[in-house]
């Protein structure tokens with residue numbers, strides 16, 4: 001992954017051009033986004049604005065989604081913009097006829113002012129950004145990255161814990177295939193004095209590329225296998241789903257991985273009082289709903305709501321000059 005390609009960085013006027021990978025953000029640009037996101041909470045309370053009136057956002061989704069697509073669409077509409085959309089693009093778009101991603105992007109860019117892309121291939125958003133005359137937002141590229149999720153995750157930690165520097169966080173579950181944890185690691189590496197615990201079944205450990213990146217950026221991390229012990233020490237537990245769709249016919253591996261790390265009453269009991277549980281959702285069986293949902297430390301629904309404000313902020317910054 002290169003942070004040096006200008007197409008993926010902030011433009012020369014301090015304007016955000018595309019959102020393709022988490023490495024393109026630094027503390028300053030995150031702070032800018034979060035300031036706008038806070039304003040967006042007010043905008044939503046006052047029933048929206050007309051800031052993006054007559055602008056059109058296209059959502060092009062080749063993989064399933066509820067939260068990401070609807071929160072982007074709601075974000076655009078709450079800012080007065082319009083939406084055109086293809087879900088199941090793999091089946092229902094011209095991809096089914098063999099059209100390349102690049103051609104689809106060139107066409108859709110003629111119909112819209114910004115494209116939100118979810119694709120099954122790692123690196124798809126980068127390819128799209130290389131040919132697109134309009135901003136591309138990566139809404140998840142296979143097992144690659146999910147930068148807007150990571151931004152809303154950092155926003156949530158800041159709001160819930162009050163700081164990022166000095167926190168300890170456990171990432172739990174499918175760390176090999178989960179794109180949210182990968183993007184989150186890139187963003188966390190901008191902060192100081194962190195301690196990350198990776199708690200995952202052996203078949204889905206965090207990749208060496210991310211571990212190498214954290215090491216180069218001086219972030220302390222360790223792999224652990226006792227969730228209860230880790231849970232008693234951290235400020236944030238970031239639970240994830242075992243990504244069934246990435247296992248192909250490795251059913252045995254999947255069965256081995258699922259159900260190994262579950263957040264239940266036992267974990268709640270040892271967690272610190274101020275700590276929070278996050279999850280990008282959807283959850284399958286890795287959080288026992290009955291025990292956990294009513295605990296004030298369960299932050300995952302608040303986290304999902306924050307996605308709306310952060311995505312509104314990104315759309316405003318991508319589409320309106322000088323708001324970064």
Ligand code: NCD
Pocket residue numbers: 067068140146149179180240241243280281282
């Ligand atoms: C995540 C994703 O799509 O990567 N979902 C989301 O966008 N909130 C997590 C997942 O699918 O497990």
